[in-house]
Amino acid sequence: MEDIYIECSPGISGDMLLGAFYDLGVPKKVIEQPLVDLGLTDKYNLDFKESRSCSILGIKTKVESIDCDSIKRNWRSIKELILNGHLEDKLQQIIFKVFESLASAEGKVHGIEPEDVHFHEIGAIDSLVDIIGVCAALNYLNPKKVYCNEPMLGKGFVQTEHGKLSVPPPAVIELVRKQNIKVVSCLESINGELSTPTGIALLSNLVDYLQPPSKYSINSYGVGIGNLKFPFPNLVRVYKITSFADSFINEQINPKCEEISVQEAWIDDQTPEDISNFVEKLRIEGAYDVSYQAINMKKNRIGFSIQAILPIEKKEFFRQLWFDYSNTIGVRERTQSRWILLRRRGECSTTFGNIKVKQTLKPDGSITMKPENDEVFRLKLEYKKSTDEIRKIIKDSWKNFKAFENWK
Structure with missing residues (x-):
């Protein structure tokens, strides 16, 4: 089973992600089937066309609304639509999670209950198609893991049904805060909305790791082109990959190889009680193992050498623990492989x-x-x-x- 790596270049939106999945080879029928099951067939026309961004070829998604009722759907009506549709359980759950996170974010920033949120842009038919289509595409590919790099959010202003809003929009800020998503500072000279609420909601619910694997091979890829014009390519790439570490890891191989992170520091200005508490904190938070011993340090002080063996996907989390719960001002870190018996x-x-x-x-x-x-x-x-x-x-x-x- 392959993994998926989503590359935000530089940001992410639902239509760009959908175009990338289509370019990757997900059939249009797969994307549209849940929309049929939800009774939305006569509300839109969906088209995928070749396009370019700064000479880079990809697919641009175009959704034309033929929703004559012009319904401004709220989370209550969308929830009812999803739960009463004839979707397979796994797909229904992920679609529900994406919309629920959007409703929660919008409710928070507008000071109302999530069920009463009128989605405006994200309740319009084009956003419904983007979200449901992306979820259907990923469900069809059924990857073992989904990776994504850290996105940029942009700056400036964007026109919405709430009027002109600063970038990033409030809903994006709330999604990033609530899901603890790390983002990259925007290029100073660039104005524009690089990541949309729909894109961030999809990213926060579909992605397992907000960083690319350390080593991987690319099997195939698709490119989704955005609508905004920048002096750099505005696109999202989706790769089918085989991660280097995972090529060793399956239950038929024994022993198996996996990547781990090793973090260590020497500390000479904390009491043995504090060191003991910190070591216990590392273990409680999921360190594979922790060892420590007394050592002689500079100025003839007795200190402690602490070494922790950690899950590779949690290295950033544990790196922060050192600075939050110990007195160290530096942590040594390296990635290693280990062979273990099943x-x-x-x-x-x-x-x-x-x-x-x-x-x-x-x-x-x-x-x-x-x-x-x-x-x-x-x-x-x-x-x-x-x-x-x-x-x-x-x-x-x-x-x-x-x-x-x-x-x-």
Whole structure:
């Protein structure tokens, strides 16, 4: 299964993203089928045409409204439309999430309940087509992971049904704040709306990682062209990729290779109690492992060397923890690979009742099993036996293993 990488160049909008997916090879029928299922067929005409931006060839999406009722839909009516449509569950859920995040953002900035938000531009038929079409395209491609680089928002002013608004619009600011999306400062000389509320809402709900993978190969790509003219290409590219690390990771390969982040620092101006609390914070937040030891530092001071092994996708989050919860003024960081055996947690029945255990799959196909240390410690106190006695009784009597998870 391939991954998807969305490249905002420099920003993102729903129509550009839809054009890129079409250029990538998603059939128009796939894009329009949920619109048919929702009864919107006679409300629009959808067309994809070749276009250029600064000589770069791509696809421009054009949605012509033939919605004679000119309905200004609110979130309540759109919610009813989605929930009463005949959509598959997975697609319905993601479409619902995108619109719900938009309604929440609009409600926040206008001071009203989300259900009462009249979407104006984003409730118009062209935005309905963009959002539902993009969700349908991604559902059709069914990628393992979705990556995206950090977008620019733009500056200046944009004309809306609320009048002239500064860029970025209030709804974009609220979406970025609520979803904790990191954005890139805009080029000083460029005015214009680089990222729209629809684009940011799609990005915040469809993307797994707001950074590209460290290494990947490109299998195919599509280009979506925007309507605004800039002195640089205004486009969104969508790539089908194979990430380098993931090429090793599937459950048929044992051991498997994965990328990790290693962060470390030396600290000589915090108490042992503070260091202990910080190490525990790293573990609670999901560090794979943390080690620390006392060391001699400059001016003959005793300090601590702390090293944390972390999930690669959370390295930025943990980087911030160092500066928020420790006194360090610098953190060393590197990306490494590690080979690990597949394992899974579960429980099995023993003389002591059901206890939690962990299985490990060896390269030769054999399986080893050991009780969780917390269980051994609990039984040791309860039965007043030594650790070795507890382990032997468990090993001699365990049976009927029940897995809590797949091999990973």
